[in-house]
Amino acid sequence: MPGKKVSMPLAVRIARWSRRLSWPIVKGLFILSVVLFVGGGLSYLFNRSDSDPLQMLRWAKSLAYAAFLLGVIRAYWEKIRQRYRTINLQHSEGHVVVCGIGDFGQSLVDAFLDKGYKVAVIELNAAHTEVVSLKSRGVVVIHTDASDPAALYEVNASKARYLFAVTGNDRRNVKIIRAARQTVLDEQNSGGDSDLRCYCHITDATLFEVFSQHEVFEAAHDGFYASLFNVHDAASRFLLEKYPPDAFAALPAAGSEPLEVVIVGQTRMGEALIRQLARIGHYLRWHSVQITVIDKEADAFEHFFSSYRDISPLDDTLVPGVTVRLVRKDPEKIKFVADLDAGDLGNPALVCCCLDDETLNIALALNLRRMLDNDDAPIVACLTSGLSDLLQEKQCRYLSQRNIHSFNPYRFASDFQVLLDDAADKIARAIHQAYLDSLSGENVADNPSLVPWQQLSEEKKNANRWQADHLSVKLREMGYDQRGVAAIDAVVDDPVWLEKLSELEHRRWMAALYLDGWRYAETGKDAVRKTHACLVPYERLSQVEKGKDDTMIRNIKHLVESPEWQTYTAFVDKR
Incomplete structure (x- = not known):
């Protein structure tokens, strides 16, 4: 069925026609001036009485001037228009500044242009392939180092609404945010107002931890707010919420088989999925989770894994209950069952293809679909370009009929509900608010966590996020999908079930702390050394500490009935 014809605004049509016809018009004027010049010259030489050679020469001169002037304007039109837009930006407010045109930067530009923002x-x-396209869409493009304060002044960053540092270089991104803060301070010192929200993309885990406690990012400032984010970590949270492995896994026969997940590609997205699985991969029906990584580079795997090696003496244990093994094979050469050894794939509940080559991801997903015995296990191909839009499930039945799904981490991370409405943090906020309500009588000086969400450090926000990410797992263990709120009431009223889920929550909490660098110590809690006496099995906890896990389970009904849960589930379902 043909799509509905969309009428194009008159101004847009005129602009397109002018760009398309400007050079032909210049050529036509030039040719006509030459013809008139030659004709006038010949008439003058042969003294023809039926024509006015001087008039023809004057016309030729006028047309030549017109062709020259129009040609100059056309040749420098983009520079003139860009300069005009840059000057106009100096008198604008509420625009968006994007530092860096990578795949994610492009997704951000697309998202904000679609919403009508100036960008x-x-x-x-300057030779980036997307520059010409961006300029043609009305985007002001400045070619310089974004960490230079002069560049931020040129785009009037202090009056912008949002600024994104996504250059692909972590250190440069941090320098950009510091320079942006200085422009805001300068604006305020000169008597102006600012309300700038900055987002700094950090991929290195160590730098993320260090700067999450830096005073620029730790709290909101007057007229300036900056936060750190990692596209791949955010996307991995959503992917595992959309395709939870425990929802597709076959129940273990005797409770001993692990829940298996396969990740192809030791890329940043692959590593983010491993970390997220280690945080949320804690269940009642399965006592362990096994993550199989297929990649030809053993060094990259060892480098990643060595960061967590001291958690357990077992070589393949990432956190207690979650093991990771490497199948050292070149994904490009996996085309037939014979290309893998027996047991390489196992019986996974979920397969994620995370290679940087998108075409290879699709081909590999199709090949793996033929190799797996279980068609119920979804295969997710991670794509970072516009190819993912063409392979939407409703539009590409060839993949969806084979239970293969495309997922674009950049499209997700640049979604307006994620960026501006904090859709992915709705439940985390509700969990923190419940915590504040339960300790309303305590003093902030005694407990630094007793502050509103915006004033929390990134580390404490993450603690709430990891807890929120496991909520869906607990609900499936309770049978919430079949019985609704009655399933939660039954668990809370059953001491045995309540203790099982409290123990499950404690295991999840320990895994999150282990991944964040915390270790066991015999006494107390030391936030500087990252040691905690409660990093022990549940049965060794005091009744007071067990009570904290108990409270979390009892609070699940309140969370599920909250508007935040309804908003979050609707956000997940429509993507």
Whole structure:
């Protein structure tokens, strides 16, 4: 069925026609001036009485001037228009500044243009393939180092609404945010107002931890707010919420088989999925989770794994209850069952293809579908370009009929509900608010966590996020999908079930702390050394500490009945 024809605004049609016809008009004027010049010259030489050679020469001169002037304007039109837009930006407020045009930067530009925002881009590489396209769409593009304060002044960053540092270089991104804060301070010192929200993309885990406690990012400032984010970590949270492995896994026969997940590609997205599985992969029906990584680079795997090696003496244990093994095979050469050894794939509940080559991800997903015995296990191919839009499930039945799904982490991370409405943090906020309500009588000086969400450090926000991410797992263990709120009431009223879920919550809490660098110590809690006396099996906890897990389970009904849960589930379902 043909799509509905969309009428194009008159101004847009005129602009397109002018760009398309400007050079032909210049050529036509030039040719006509030459013809008139030659004709006038010949008439003058042969003294023809039926024509006015001087008039023809005057016309030729006028047309030549017109062709020259129009040609100059056309040749420098983009520079003139860009300069005009840059000057106009100096008198604008509420625009968006994107520093860096990578795949994610492009997704951000697309998202904000679609919402009608003015967008300015600072890109160091003037030869970037997307520059011409961005300029044609009305984007102001500045070619310089975005960490230079002069570049931020040129795009009037202090009056912008949002600024994104996504250059692909962590250190440069941090320098950009510091420079942005200085522009805001300068604006305020000169008597102006600012309300700038900055987002800094950090991929290195160590830098993320260090700067999450830096005073620039730790709390909101007057007229300036900055936060750190990692596209792949955010996307992995959503992917495992959308395709939870425990929802597709066959129940273990005797409770001893692990829940298996296969990740192809030791890429940043692959590593983010491993970390997220280690945080939320804790169940009652399965006592362990086994993550199989297929990649040809053993060094990259060892480098990643060595960061967590001291958690357990077992070589393949990432956190207690979650093991990771490497199948050292080249994904490009996996085309037939014979290309893998027996047991390499196992019986996974979920397969994620996370290679940087998108075409290879699709081909590999199709090949793995033929190799797996279980068609119920979804295969997710991670794609970072517009190819993912073409392979939407409703539009590409060839993949959806084979239970293969495309997922674009950049599209998700640049979604307006994620960026501006904090849709992915709705439940985490509700959990923190419940915590504040339960300790309303305590003093902030005694407990630094007793502050509103915006004032929390990134580390404490993450603690609430990891707890929120496991809520869906607990609900499935309770049977919430079949029985609704009655399933929660039955668990709370049953001491045995309540203790099982409290123990499950404690295991999840320990895994999150282990991944964040915490270790066991015999006494107390030391936030500086990251040691905690409660990093022990549940049965060794005091009744007071067990009571904290108990409270969390009892609070699940309140969370599920909250508007935040309804908003969050609707957000997940429509994607």
